[in-house]
Amino acid sequence: MLYKNLSVNEKGHLAIGGMDGVELAAEYGTPLYVLDEEVIRQNCRTYVEAMHDAFGPDAAPLFASKALCFKGIYPIVESEGMCVDVVSPGEIYTALAAGFPAGKMFFHGTNKTDSDIEYGVMSGVGHFVVDNLNELAILDNVCEKQGVKQKVLLRLTCGLDPHTLEAINTGKVDSQFGVPIDTGQADNFVKEAMSCGNISIEGFHSHVGSQIFESDSFNRQVEILAEYAAKCRDEYGLTVNVLNIGGGFGVRYTEEDPKLNIPERINEIKGHLEVACEKYNLEMPTVYMEPGRSIVADAGVTLYTTGGIKEVKGYRNYVTVDGGMTDNPRYALYKSEYTVLNASRASENADFECTIAGRCCESGDRVAEDIKIAKPERGDIVAVLTTGAYNYSMASNYNRIPRPAMVMIKDGSSRLVIKRESFEDLLRNEL
Numbered sequence: 001m002l003y004k005n006l007s008v009n010e011k012g013h014l015a016i017g018g019m020d021g022v023e024l025a026a027e028y029g030t031p032l033y034v035l036d037e038e039v040i041r042q043n044c045r046t047y048v049e050a051m052h053d054a055f056g057p058d059a060a061p062l063f064a065s066k067a068l069c070f071k072g073i074y075p076i077v078e079s080e081g082m083c084v085d086v087v088s089p090g091e092i093y094t095a096l097a098a099g100f101p102a103g104k105m106f107f108h109g110t111n112k113t114d115s116d117i118e119y120g121v122m123s124g125v126g127h128f129v130v131d132n133l134n135e136l137a138i139l140d141n142v143c144e145k146q147g148v149k150q151k152v153l154l155r156l157t158c159g160l161d162p163h164t165l166e167a168i169n170t171g172k173v174d175s176q177f178g179v180p181i182d183t184g185q186a187d188n189f190v191k192e193a194m195s196c197g198n199i200s201i202e203g204f205h206s207h208v209g210s211q212i213f214e215s216d217s218f219n220r221q222v223e224i225l226a227e228y229a230a231k232c233r234d235e236y237g238l239t240v241n242v243l244n245i246g247g248g249f250g251v252r253y254t255e256e257d258p259k260l261n262i263p264e265r266i267n268e269i270k271g272h273l274e275v276a277c278e279k280y281n282l283e284m285p286t287v288y289m290e291p292g293r294s295i296v297a298d299a300g301v302t303l304y305t306t307g308g309i310k311e312v313k314g315y316r317n318y319v320t321v322d323g324g325m326t327d328n329p330r331y332a333l334y335k336s337e338y339t340v341l342n343a344s345r346a347s348e349n350a351d352f353e354c355t356i357a358g359r360c361c362e363s364g365d366r367v368a369e370d371i372k373i374a375k376p377e378r379g380d381i382v383a384v385l386t387t388g389a390y391n392y393s394m395a396s397n398y399n400r401i402p403r404p405a406m407v408m409i410k411d412g413s414s415r416l417v418i419k420r421e422s423f424e425d426l427l428r429n430e431l
């Protein structure tokens with residue numbers, strides 16, 4: 001099995017955290033998002049401990065809300081000592097509704113509207129991650145009106161290419177996120193920010209991309225940021241106390257993906273940062289990271305009911321499921337690979353070659369292509385692994401399909417954390 005919390009039980013069913021997947025599907029219906037709380041907590045602890053070991057007690061991982069935003073996630077990450085990043089008023093609202101302290105939020109966003117900025121300041125978010133000059137001016141203004149001195153990080157791009165998909169690479173010079181160091185524009189950004197009377201610059205933020213397995217881009221990133229911090233100190237008298245190095249550690253979707261040793265990687269980054277700080281005679285800054293995917297992805301499994309097999313003679317076998325791109329658009333968007341199992345026949349040979357198709361009227365609605373699972377019959381429960389990140393948060397109502405329910409499992413019991421949408425929910429805002 002791909003993960004430790006998965007097993008095959010005496011009935012030959014897939015068990016998730018010891019709970020029978022077929023029984024969960026029967027109890028709550030399908031499609032169903034299943035999250036294993038213990039896995040989420042363990043992932044949080046790995047980051048918190050590794051960051052404290054490497055960078056001291058002030059360092060912290062921030063959970064990137066966009067990966068999985070609903071009320072139930074916030075008490076979990078908070079109790080494990082995480083801060084969070086948020087990218088919209090909707091995420092702030094959700095985190096606040098869950099009782100998460102605003103002071104531990106970092107507010108991102110490449111185009112924060114005027115009202116987003118007002119909402120963020122009014123809510124008391126701890127840090128704004130300012131993306132660009134336009135935002136800076138509005139933020140300064142809003143803070144002046146509200147009598148707030150706002151802590152900020154300036155989002156910079158380091159000109160790095162982490163060799164991942166174009167769609168999830170954010171750290172290159174040619175990017176809509178942040179301000180590039182390479183072109184010299186960051187200099188102006190820093191000077192402008194320093195001249196804003198209602199803003200206190202704590203440091204820099206940079207995020208290279210997502211699903212990154214190689215270490216070079218993180219190592220280079222901290223070197224570039226340290227060098228740039230030294231330049232800003234020397235030329236503008238700026239003290240950089242904080243470096244937020246973003247998220248992006250890769251997770252295993254299939255057996256072919258490597259397994260990252262997170263503490264080892266964090267230590268390696270620390271080594272590079274230490275050398276750079278020494279070289280430029282800088283104090284070690286407080287370091288933050290923003291893992292999203294690697295906190296929740298492997299905690300999630302989606303269960304579907306299959307509609308059976310459709311054989312297209314001379315081509316392939318299609319297995320259809322009762323969900324697809326509406327609850328998981330990642331295959332349609334990025335051709336993301338997943339591990340798929342027949343949860344009803346988890347002990348049988350996975351020797352039936354097929355493509356798993358969703359229920360939408362789109363030929364792109366697929367969950368996985370040309371994979372092997374134990375041959376299903378109509379009504380079998382199919383499990384797609386590693387769906388904890390960017391599935392629920394990207395879900396839609398295309399074809400008027402209600403969003404699935406989500407259950408959290410812990411210590412051998414399950415609880416509903418998000419109700420399945422009803423048809424009434426679909427009509428709620430329609431006049």
Ligand SMILES: *Cc1c(COP(=O)(O)O)cnc(C)c1O
Pocket residue numbers: 064066067085108170207209210211246247248249290291292293294
């Ligand atoms: C997407 C994103 C993250 C999280 O990335 P993961 O790949 O999920 O770890 C963190 N920070 C920023 C700014 C992001 O855009």
